[in-house]
Amino acid sequence: MYKSTDFAYANEGIVERKSTYDGMVLCIRCHYFVSWFAGLMEAGALGGLRLYGKFVWPDEQAGEIYVEWDNAMHERSSKNLPPGPQPWPIIGNIHQIGENPHVSIAVFAQQYGPLISLRLGTRLLVVASSPEAALGILKTQDRLLSSRSIPNAFDHSFAPFYLVWSADCGEHWKSLRTLCRNEMFAVKALEAQSSMRQEKLGQMLGFLHGKKRQVVNIGDVVFTTIFNTLSNVFFAKDFLDFEDEHGTAGGLKEKLFTLLQDGMRPNISDFFPVFKRFDLQGLRKGNLKYIREVFSFWEHIVDERRAQLNSSTMEMAEKEKCFLDRLLENGFSNDQISICAMELFIGGTDTTTSTIEWAMAELLRNKEAMSKVQEELKCNSNSKIISESVLSKLPYLNACIKETLRLHPPVPFLIPRRAFETCEVMNYTIPQNTQIFINVWAIGRDPKVWEDPLSFKPERFLGLNLDFKGQDFELIPFGAGRRMCPGLPSGIKSVQSILASLIHQFEWVLPDDEDPAKLDMKEKFGVTLQKEKPLQLIQRFKLINGLI
């Protein structure tokens, strides 16, 4: 690697001539460009570029650097990186990713194999697109490949307190994950939340019963239910209202969505960390503003609860305690609590909602599968309400959920990981700090893994001992290994109970008698992999075991 100082102090001379170079030649003459280029070189920003010729610095005012587009194959083979498409100078492969990266990268995998490497600016990205490659990363090298790189927009002073974006698997991350698991997602904790979940479900069904023959946006209704369920687990309060979208927490939903969407927007600082401190697109600044606004929604609740807990006159019964109380008891500061709440709301609401929306869409298109779910629900419940105790005894419904997550994983690349140390996967080198994606969307649609992969066939899971709990790398919508989704038990319970109730209580049709077989199933890549056109449905009452 050349150092900028080499350029600054050299007067004249041949910098280097390497063996074989082919490709574009650039000549940079201006003084400022020379220094700028040298700086980028030093920062490793010019991945595919190499100096090749004469460097002259005749009058301290102007210099000349000849740079050439290095043959990327040379870089790959010399470093033993996974294969992949040729990167362009400076931008690398950014221009080849497009609006649907899960699709374009799946196409590269067909050409170059299950483990590929790409350059996004100066960042090296490795993508796994087969169960074997996923296993190599998430199991064999789990310890070394479980770090995360914090997106520049989220890189604030409180970053050490992150859970989802926690850069390493350090002490704070460990204790927070353990607390979440024990207090929110363990069997005992889920049982304790059961009556509250049923109450939120009842409110949703009540709202829907009032919407007879009206068009309903299923995603919005489900989102409100899931959001309020989580806000009760965390804060013992409802935040949203079915009738008034903005609810008591005016604009919270929108603010959370915007901060995440802006935060995940392509950011020059992520592609070229050399520009990090400049925040050229203002994304970090904007993100911090939204984060602070979100924090202010619940800060007074945190303060009130802290005061209650500190007052010696008020003894709170154990079963009345919410997750916030547990965090306070464990000495968490207001900022730490707010970050944790924000990450859980972001991680747990859109993912669960989009799974239910896709499942409903698939079942509407597949009448036979829908009838089988209806039949199974009828046989297992003699009342209008589906109790949580029967949810695990519904093999066909659960097969439909697996099939939905196979075809429409809400987080198609998992949450990007980072190599903590250099290591090997499938005999290729993964250098330290490489970013790592697992294309679970591609794995779910791979004909080498699944028969007739594009068809919705829940039957494929019946009698098959294959689950999404991180052991079967063909189906890993929740990830696997130490960074696997801790919210799986809660997310799945919500998907099962809401989906079962929507199907059991109502007959759904599309507006304007649209043919469900023609339902638009286009995806939109964003915060989660959503249905491009939100699912709008009209419900009819139906008779359930003779009851209305």
Ligand code: HEM
């Ligand atoms: C259908 C529902 C859900 C899906 C498909 C899902 C999917 C995922 C995925 C793919 C990851 C990354 C795993 C990895 O990197 O290997 C993840 C992480 C995470 N999820 Fe979920 N999730 C769901 C529901 C939830 C819920 C309900 C919560 C909490 C309320 C939650 C909280 C989290 C957290 C905190 C992480 C970060 C874990 C870490 O980095 O250590 N998720 N989720």
